[in-house]
Amino acid sequence: MERKVKVAAVSYLNTKPLLYGFRDHQVMKMIDLSMDYPAKIAQQLIDGEVDVALVPVAIIPKLKEYHIISDYCIGAEGPVASVCLFSEVPLHDIKRIYLDYQSRSSVALLKVLVRDHWKLQVELVETTGGYEDRIKGTDAGLVIGDRALAQRHISPYIYDLAEHWMRFTSLPFVFAAWISNKALPVEFIQQFSNANAIGINNIPAVVAENPYDVYDLSTYYTQNISFPLTPAKRQGMQKFLSFLR
Numbered sequence: 001m002e003r004k005v006k007v008a009a010v011s012y013l014n015t016k017p018l019l020y021g022f023r024d025h026q027v028m029k030m031i032d033l034s035m036d037y038p039a040k041i042a043q044q045l046i047d048g049e050v051d052v053a054l055v056p057v058a059i060i061p062k063l064k065e066y067h068i069i070s071d072y073c074i075g076a077e078g079p080v081a082s083v084c085l086f087s088e089v090p091l092h093d094i095k096r097i098y099l100d101y102q103s104r105s106s107v108a109l110l111k112v113l114v115r116d117h118w119k120l121q122v123e124l125v126e127t128t129g130g131y132e133d134r135i136k137g138t139d140a141g142l143v144i145g146d147r148a149l150a151q152r153h154i155s156p157y158i159y160d161l162a163e164h165w166m167r168f169t170s171l172p173f174v175f176a177a178w179i180s181n182k183a184l185p186v187e188f189i190q191q192f193s194n195a196n197a198i199g200i201n202n203i204p205a206v207v208a209e210n211p212y213d214v215y216d217l218s219t220y221y222t223q224n225i226s227f228p229l230t231p232a233k234r235q236g237m238q239k240f241l242s243f244l245r
């Protein structure tokens, strides 16, 4: 390839297993890797600033062209732990929900659950920066990623969005997938998938090099986040996208 493929990944702990195998892998000779929060890298892929990104699947309708590459994703087949609605009061007493500015998929998922599953009458409020301190009284907040793992120690009521999606549809959920905005060479995709698989097949090693006392990462990587992009997950993804149309 003449130039390096620009790859953007999510900067959260949930992505560590996917990136673990990149170090010392020959795919590194083919790519420029950058990291940021999901909403940022979504915009980079839409604007063509990068070629491949681990983007929120909710932005697929905004891409002129898209290719799902690799058989790995950030998904869940039950509670995901790090995408939750946090509150001091029970679900039906919530009056306002702050939305996470770092997210695209989870915000869209929350809207689907609020409207079609929970059937709540609430005010939804966009945010642009830290808002966790506003999760008080009847004001709740959607928080994703590492900040959600921390918020689990603070909020008494926790509604896990992947768990509630499963109750609603009986399907798993895909938050993010590796998506390119142009066709890429087969040999690149093979190397890229191979690099992704290394950490997924060595979770204890990934956990060992990421000391973290907020949440048990072994549980997170084996029972919460589900990485393989299976046929059932693709079905869940199509179902979710149909709600967004």
Ligand SMILES: C=C(O[C@@H]1C=C(C(=O)O)C=C[C@H]1O)C(=O)O
Pocket: 010, 012, 014, 038, 039, 055, 056, 057, 074, 080, 082, 083, 102, 103, 104, 105, 106, 107, 144, 145, 146, 148, 175, 176
């Ligand atoms: C499970 C998660 O999945 C994420 C949620 C995303 C979103 O809401 O747009 C995007 C990427 C993933 O990192 C998480 O961040 O906790």
